[in-house]
C-alpha cells in the first residue's frame with residue numbers, strides 16, 4: 001500500500017488491488033529470477049519463489065512483476081517530488097525502487113524480516129539510499 005503526504009489530496013493505492021488484474025506475479029526484484037516449482041503450504045495457500053525467497057500468499061506477498069504496472073501505480077497516485085511516501089509492505093522493493101528513482105522520499109514498513117534483508121541488500125550504497133527509511137514492523 002502506498003500513502004503520500006499531499007495535504008490537499010490524501011490518497012492511498014494498494015498494489016495488491018492493482019495486481020489482481022494481472023496474471024500470477026513473481027519477478028523483477030534486484031537480481032535474476034530463479035523459477036522454481038510452486039509448492040502448497042499446510043494452510044493450502046500456494047507459495048512461489050523469487051531470487052531464493054519463498055513468498056507467502058497468506059501475508060499478501062504478491063510481487064509486482066510488470067514494470068508498466070509499477071509506473072501506472074505511481075502515475076495514478078499523483079505523487080510529486082516534495083511528497084514523503086509511506087509504503088506499507090514494500091516486499092522486495094520493485095515499487096520502492098521506482099519511487100526512489102523518481103526522487104521521492106520513502107518510509108517503508110515491512111513485516112517480513114526476509115524482505116527487509118532483501119531491501120537492505122538492494123538499496124544499501126545506492127545513490128537513492130539516503131531517501132529511504134526502512135523499518136521492520138507491522139502497520
Ligand SMILES: C[S@@+](CC[C@H](N)C(=O)[O-])C[C@H]1O[C@@H](n2cnc3c(N)ncnc32)[C@H](O)[C@@H]1O
Nearest residue numbers: 062063064089090091094095110111112138139
Ligand atoms: C504485495 S507485497 C509487496 C509488493 C511490492 N510493493 C512490490 O513492488 O513488488 C505486500 C508486502 O506487504 C507485507 N505486509 C503485509 N501486511 C503488512 C503489514 N500489516 N505491515 C507491514 N507489511 C505488511 C508483506 O510481507 C509483503 O512483503
